[in-house]
Amino acid sequence: MGRHGALLVAAALTSATAAASPLDVAFPRTDAFDFEAPAAGTYALPVIRPAADGTVLDEQGRRVTLHDAMDGKLVLLSFIYTRCADPDGCPLATAVLYDILFFSEQDRAIADNLRLVSLSFDPGHDTPEIMAGFRGAEPKTPVHRCDWAYLTTPSEAALRPLLDGYDQVVRKRYDDAGRFRGMFAHQLRVYLIDRHKRVRNIYGLGFLDPRLLIADVRTLLMEEQRQGRR
């Protein structure tokens, strides 16, 4: 929460200059990411793999495909489960997506063209209602920022091809009596997906610097402009 608070304060204090140099202002260099972030568009993001598709449930419980839920936008996809209590696990990924969400309030191109997607790998617990409740409170005054879809799957059978397709490792944890403990061993991953449904970057711990995510999103937007697709 402190991280978000710091971001909001920084954004508020610097709103006049944010458009000119938002990254340096909102996300300072830290001990964990002790480097100058690369400038967007100065590097290439190779295609890593096709972004897998499958059946998911939206917050209203409607069956849609994951690709449809991407809504024709660039996507930052994060596999999570809402009961995760490891501060270096799902909460960290969600915190970074909040960083991007708040940042998008001051960057119209990102607000218009990026969608955040949190997809649960715990369908037994994370129902559409739970996922809807996981969504934070909306601002009282509507603000223009990127969309955020909170998705789950109708079953573990529907989930499996998605996990396999993204090479997302998830394993249920059991107690000595063989009972599921409601916890998962999992690998923290966030995926950047382009409009052609291709994975263009994969972030784990050590890479979840919002400056890198924003630079990568902007790099894809610039690539689209060069290719005349936007």
Added chain:
Amino acid sequence: MRHPMSRGLLAAFVFAGAVAVTAAGPIGPARADETCQSPYLPKITGQEEFLYVWTLGMEGVGDQSDKLVTIDVRPGSATYGKVIAKVSVGGRHEAHHAGFTDDRRFFWAGGLDDSMIFIFDVHSDPSRPKLVKTIDTFVKDSGGVVGPHTFYALPGRMMITGLSNANDHGGKSALVEYTNDGLFVATHWVPDGKDMRGATGNGADGYNYDVRVLPRKNVMLSSSFTGWSNYMMDFGKMLADEAAMKRFGQTVTLWNLHTRQPRKVFTVPGAPLEIRWAWGPNHNYAFTTAALTSKLWLIYEDDAGQWQAKAVADIGDPAKIPLPVDISISSDDRHLWIDTFMDGTARLFDISDPHNPKEVYQKKIGAQLNMVSQSWDGKRLYFTSSLLANWDKQGNDNEQFLKAYTWDGKQLTHKFTVDFRKENLGRSHIMRFGARSLYSG
């Protein structure tokens, strides 16, 4: 705001098993098993259970094929110190280095001769790895890179160094990325004299060997060795070939890790091989050893934020060409093990002042010595013998072994030896650790 280190770069895998790191505090020793591993891997913080040895097939020995050998290293086990599994891949490919994917479920192993890559499942049964995939298109996929060497885990993908190229089989080469399941992603050529690719520095030669990253600083280092025409040549013949002896790498390259763009080329004469970053949260430096000049080098960020390289110690007597090969840094950044091939000796350097390392201990392990791996607590060390099929010693000096020792801070104590010739296995090369508890609980 939590301390940045509590974000747990070392806790790259959210496992809470007895042997896996869950979080690293802001201070204190970093936890790792073989301390050379990628920071993205789940780590064995307790007792390693199995040792995987990527082994070269040897003429007249067993089935003569390259194989992955598994040795039980669980103290008290009925098969402690014994070979409990072996998977032959068929044929000799110049087996050399290997590494886990970032989820530690798969083990990629390369052949330097024909550029084959073999992927083993080590998670379904860590005591019995299974060969599940073979990549025979490395040269074509990569646009002409030859000799897959280091296999280094990054999130969702493997960073592989090549040693050579299909054009002239010399030392110009590249880094190549694949997804964990074997899809080609990209090739990144090492800058050379003709194309610096935006990097600064002098003497760029395009050569390649090892790769290691420091994500906290967004940097990656690559080193340099020699091309296929040399590493597949008879060692004695090569030493007598003046032109061949000029074809060794002289550089270390610093890259922007995120963008994969080379930033700076350092002149490091004499084939700088293995690279090891320090683990400390404020330790912005790495070590490498130059094989032919027998120098220990430090690559470091100076007070002005500039990256520098300098020789900081001799390894043995350089005039005798002891040929430093594998190195292993302790998880507290206080010690560095250096194997010297020619005299078969393991040397321990005190590196607590990285600018002034001092040799503090040495022990002869065998007639020839190449690789060294240590447990995360530094108390157990394992050594193997083979350098390259055509460079290993001849006759009785061609010992092929795995030797296990304990280290009590003062001396190495021998625990067991597996004779890879008597056991009909071949030439023992790189070692990596396995444990069942990584995948359960």
